[in-house]
Amino acid sequence: MIIPKLALRNMLGAGAKTWLNGAVLSMAFVTIIFAQGLYRGFDAEVSKTLIDAEYGGGQYWVEDYDPYDPFTLQDAHAVPAPPLRALIDAGRAAPILIVQGTLYPAGRVLPVAIKGIDPAQRQLSFPTNVLTASGDGIPALIGSRMAKSAGLAVGDTVTVRWRDVRGAFDAKDLEIVQVMTTTAQTIDEGQVWLPLATLREMAAMPGEATIVVLDRDASPVAAAAGWSFQGLDVLLKDIKDIIKGKTIGASVLYAILLFLAALAILNTQLLSIWRRRKEIGTMMAMGVTRGRVIGLFTFEGALNAVFAAVVGAVWGIPLLAYLAVRGLSMGANQGDSFGIAMSDTMYPSYSAGLVAGTTLLVFLITTIVSYLPARKISKLKPTEALQGRRA
């Protein structure tokens, strides 16, 4: 029990040095927890947006469909397999038909993916219900990015040209019934949403779909011939990989912060051992074993981590809590420049595991850098120490 008491007394006795170490270490603590929390929040936000707006509880893709290759769209359509039709009939899945087309806003040519969706679907959270609007033209829903690039607004009429299933050209006027604002540009840019029944009729593809989106709590069906299931792990893989890559990149920052903090601790320990060599010699002469002396200095160093955790908690908890509630403004449409569904304000998300893990990491590093200089004491002879010689 004597070692902890001695260590605590020595640490408190160090005064400004202890505060300096605590401040540097606490900054490392809080910064790491904040940055990791920001990535966690970012991951949660983007995943939720994509699940709500596009992925639902997973998707079935018709054979030949490749979302990254628009040239596959020509053949990527079929009547959903019976198990999928049963889910659709029960209102637990939403079929979406995708047809390649060309939009002619104000005489310009704009290639688009024309997407047909049931206005009454409940799987995706965007305003498909507006597609029931009855008017002269075909009701069309577009996103704000699409509206901007095409120069379209609610109430505008625009001609769309497409080819039906046999390759014959057709063209009709669409009426923009709503411009939706969404952070998911994957349901916005280069896309026009129409009522499913209308698009099926336009393309002469009765009952057909390109993808089927499941309810969030629906389980994949046993077998759907001609259709392949894409779970959220697959659909969100790209975004997870991006976030993972960014997290790894941020680790460099953590390493620099921890290195600086470790350097401060190491410097303190080296100075401490140098200044207290007579004390060390006395302790050894009184029968304190080398191991216990090493333990004392290592413990003193480790106490710095505990002190830093307390200091970090004092200023970090209110700051991190504030940021978690108010969020961090990223600027308007910053997500678009990254090509991901990121909202204008990011809300960091912290977990007990994150805080505990960071604390443990800092504690371990501090203990190791405290142990390394203390190890030298083992080579010191009590007589030399008492004379004030270095080991």
Added chain:
Amino acid sequence: MSRSAILILIGALAASAAAFAQAPSAEEILDRVDRNAVPGSKILVSEMTIHGRRESRTIRAKSWIEGEDKAFTEYLDPPRERGVKMLKLGDRLWTYSPDTDRAISISGHMLRQSVMGSDLSYEDMMEDRTLRDAYEARVAGDEAVGDRPCWVLELTAKSGDVAYPSRKSWVDKERFVVLKEERYAKSGKLLKTLEAGAVGRVQGRWLPFEAVFRDALKEGGGTEFRILSVAFDAPIPEALFTKASLRK
């Protein structure tokens, strides 16, 4: 009724019957148009001027065409496009770019893309079915285009796989050349127009030396097509219509 009145009536009836007997049927008109447009073989040098929203550019090319199925085109100008080649064999198409030294197969949806930003798609250029094969025709009347009297034909696709489900063509009554055409979508919306300019005779065939294609839904001056020189039934080496010739 007097004897002279009866004679006039008989004369008028006979004249109109003769006129009807002379007017070819819609199918016959299409046959004549097809015969004019699709010779055994031809070698032509042409220019295509694409009028964009901001600027116009002209591309010159030489084409070797054998019947309906084989065509080889090499771009001669401007320098940026020089050496680009296209080979069509039946319903397959390849393009070759000297910059990449690669031949790319154009298929599926890519055939619907515009050729070098023009108002024509690869499919438009590959159209190999004769009008008679693809369309039912009806003579809707006659009308002059410029100073040329024309038959107005209404064409309706025989099957659902024809790109333009209906067309309206103005065919020169004497030369059997399409002087004007409107191509429509299934809904009846006008999609593309063609207006022929100067028509000339080469080796007994009439053909338009100038034509303007326009995407009717798009703004812009359309795409002008000019034939600078043409030779019909010229011998074309069979080796030209192979993928290997793209790299030569």
